[in-house]
Amino acid sequence: MNGFYIGSFAHALGAQKRHLRESAEAGLLRSAPQDLEAAGFRWHHVCEPEDTAYDLARAAVAQIAARGDLADVDAIVYATCLPDGQTGSGPVRDVKDLMDFPAGRLQAEFGMSRAIVVGLHQQACTGVLGALRVAGALLATEPGWRRVLCVTADRFPAGAWYEQAYNLISDGAAACVVGRDPDVCRLLTVHQITNGGLGRADDDETVGTYFAYTHRLVREAAARAGLAPAELDWVVTQNMHDKAWQILARLLELDHARVWAPTLADVGHVISADAVVNLSALLDSGQVRPGQRIAVPVAGFGLNWQCAVLEVAR
Amino acid sequence: MTTLITGADGYLGRRITAALRGQDLILAVRCADQTELDRKRARLARVADVPVVPVDLRDADPFAHVDPRPITRIIHAAALIRFDVSRDTAEQVNVAGTARVRDFAQRCDRLEQLMLLSTLYSAGRRRGEVHETRHDDTGFVNHYEWSKWAAEECLLDPPGLPVTVARLPTLIADDAGGAVAQYNAFHHTMRLYHAGLLTLLPGDPATPLSLATAEFTVDAVTALLAAPPGIYQICSGPVTLGTAIDTAFTVFDQDPSFRRRMLPRPIPCDRAGFRDLAHAARALRGGPLQPALASVAPFAEQLYLPKHFRTDRLRAAWPGYRTHDATALIEAACTDLIKRSFHVTAH
Incomplete structure (x- = not known):
């Protein structure tokens, strides 16, 4: 995976930007609004009723296309947490109705005629990093391929709580390209841990196990890149309770100033996309330098934990 | 020889009562009303057939109805044992309550021993070796610890009373x-x-x-009833x-x-x-x-x-002491x- 690059980051969020107090009044949250505010959340993004997760994915990929970065894509890896979120909810007579695959639609809509499609939907909020890993694996096994488009998109169904494991949720999508040609970052490694024994973990169990697993995840991911956690220049996280990484930074002996999640208040937790949103924000911040190493650890139901380690290339 | 046991219906109080069964005992229990008193009497009757009296240590004179004349020993086991207790409540029950036990003890002319069941953590924030001596105030991590230290001080300060302080470990099992x-x-x-x-x-x-069983702790407490007054730390071996x-x-x-x-x-x-x-x-x-x-x-x-509790005095006073x-x-x-x-x- 060491020889591959990652870039062309893009994201799209649900069209309605709402303050969490408004959503609390609408009965869309489980926690008290002041508790979510104490965690650092303020705003989140909710789709218009007629918008689908595919619309979000398309909007993110359209930005890449507009930059001219969608040429020569050999594969599309599409990760989603809620694959049924974009199909009807009535009784099914013809199961073809359940096979309206978004990656194929993207391929057709953006004219990526030679791209094959791969779907990931069992990695929950970690899916985007799973997509990077699969992209790297595809490039490694297909010497003639040059670029893989990675996409993640989710929207919550109507009436669902916009809160999971005490995190304020946004509908949204993110996309990027993994390829052989030099780009913004080198993709050094992606590491994953799965504990299916906690596959039905409740919110408290999810929070309770978060620390030990994320500690292990970052240590092991850094080791795969030949690093100790303290050697990481940046840690780009999901948008979650801001105390969580104060605790983890101490456990990992990292300077908390290097932990980066600037969109927590404005964007919230976008299922699998907020790590990309935060990574884009870091790369656009002017604070990164070539050669710096960035860890992107994320946790998701399943339970799954994944961490990518990148090196800034330019 | 008559022994008054406060908190006799508590986890340790009941077991100490059982250990002293056959002796002349008066059991003091806290109860809100006659119904609760009757219920506690019935429960304690299964342990020892002895008088059970209502005593609320928050009252101004909780022992007003207890005759001090026959009492030769007091085991003060009543306490609020909660690490998240508020300062006011801890003060009211554990400190002022102990002061009321002390005041009553001073009226017991035949008193030979006043034993306070305290905690090893009356040592508070100190680290290293902790001796079986009075502690000065080095700060505490919660109000419970502070209140048990203050209760010790409340008994050890005035001269003349035959005070035994038994500092107890954390009890994790009956036996x-x-x-x-x-x-x-x-x-x-x-x-x-x-x-x-x-x-x-x-x-x-x-x-x-310092973890121990209730059985070990009750054995230690009963052994200390025959020991000279003083401070003893009850530890059965650390892990x-x-x-x-x-x-x-x-x-x-x-x-x-x-x-x-x-x-x-x-x-x-x-x-x-x-x-x-x-x-x-x-x-x-x-x-x-x-x-x-x-x-x-x-x-x-x-x-x-980290604390290492010394048990030299305990081991000297209790020939049956064994590490567990x-x-x-x-x-x-x-x-x-x-x-x-x-x-x-x-x-």
Whole structure:
């Protein structure tokens, strides 16, 4: 995976930007609004009723296309947490109705005629990093391929709580390209841990196990890149309770100033996309330098934990 | 010889009463009304057929109806034992209540011994060797500890009273068989780990813990009734925090439902990290983590303050003293907790 690059980051969020107090009044949250505010959340993004997760994915990929970065894509890896979120909810007579695959639609809509499609939907909020890993694996096994488009998109169904494991949720999508040609970052490694024994973990169990697993995840991911956690220049996280990484930074002996999640208040937790949103924000911040190493650890139901380690290339 | 036992219906009070069965006893219990008194009398009658009197240590003169003349010994076992107790409540019950016991003791002309059941953690924030002597105030991690130290001072300050202070360890089981009849911070913590609700370990894994059975502790208390007044630290042999956790997880791993969940062993975290976790958990609406963590957090600070409790005086005063295998005790207690699915019923 060491020889591959990652870039062309893009994201799209649900069209309605709402303050969490408004959503609390609408009965869309489980926690008290002041508790979510104490965690650092303020705003989140909710789709218009007629918008689908595919619309979000398309909007993110359209930005890449507009930059001219969608040429020569050999594969599309599409990760989603809620694959049924974009199909009807009535009784099914013809199961073809359940096979309206978004990656194929993207391929057709953006004219990526030679791209094959791969779907990931069992990695929950970690899916985007799973997509990077699969992209790297595809490039490694297909010497003639040059670029893989990675996409993640989710929207919550109507009436669902916009809160999971005490995190304020946004509908949204993110996309990027993994390829052989030099780009913004080198993709050094992606590491994953799965504990299916906690596959039905409740919110408290999810929070309770978060620390030990994320500690292990970052240590092991850094080791795969030949690093100790303290050697990481940046840690780009999901948008979650801001105390969580104060605790983890101490456990990992990292300077908390290097932990980066600037969109927590404005964007919230976008299922699998907020790590990309935060990574884009870091790369656009002017604070990164070539050669710096960035860890992107994320946790998701399943339970799954994944961490990518990148090196800034330019 | 008549012995007055306060808090006689409590976890230890009942067991001390049983140990002294056959002696002339007066049992003092707190009760809200006659119905509660009748219920407690009936329960204690199964332990010893002796007088049971209502005593509320928050009253101005709680022993007004107890005749001081025949009393030769007082075992003051009544206390509020909660690490998250407020300063006011701890002061009212544990400190002012002890002062009222002292005032009553001063009216007992034949008094030979006034024994206070205290805690090893009246040592507060000090680290290192802790001797069986009076402590000065080095700060405390919670109001419970402070109140037990203040209660000790309340009895040790005035000269003349034959005071014995028995500083007790953390009781994690009734006996070496591991049966658990009362939850405390130890059991709450184990429950959090077993449920996967906590994967951080507050404290230094090398910190020694003083864990014991109620049986050992009652044996020590009864032995000290024959010993000269003074301060005694009741420890049956320490075990480190790290060994305690490893032992518990070894037991948990034998439980198929626990094993299937593949829960990780907790990782040590620093004080600030655990404080942050406990603080953040306050906002976790209605789940089990918040109340369980709230009961553990006020004690967790002690796990960063390693103490080695000396027991020279105890061992000299108690010829039957034997160290116990604390690791085996943890193993037995955790086995019992799993057997009961962490549901504890008093027995």
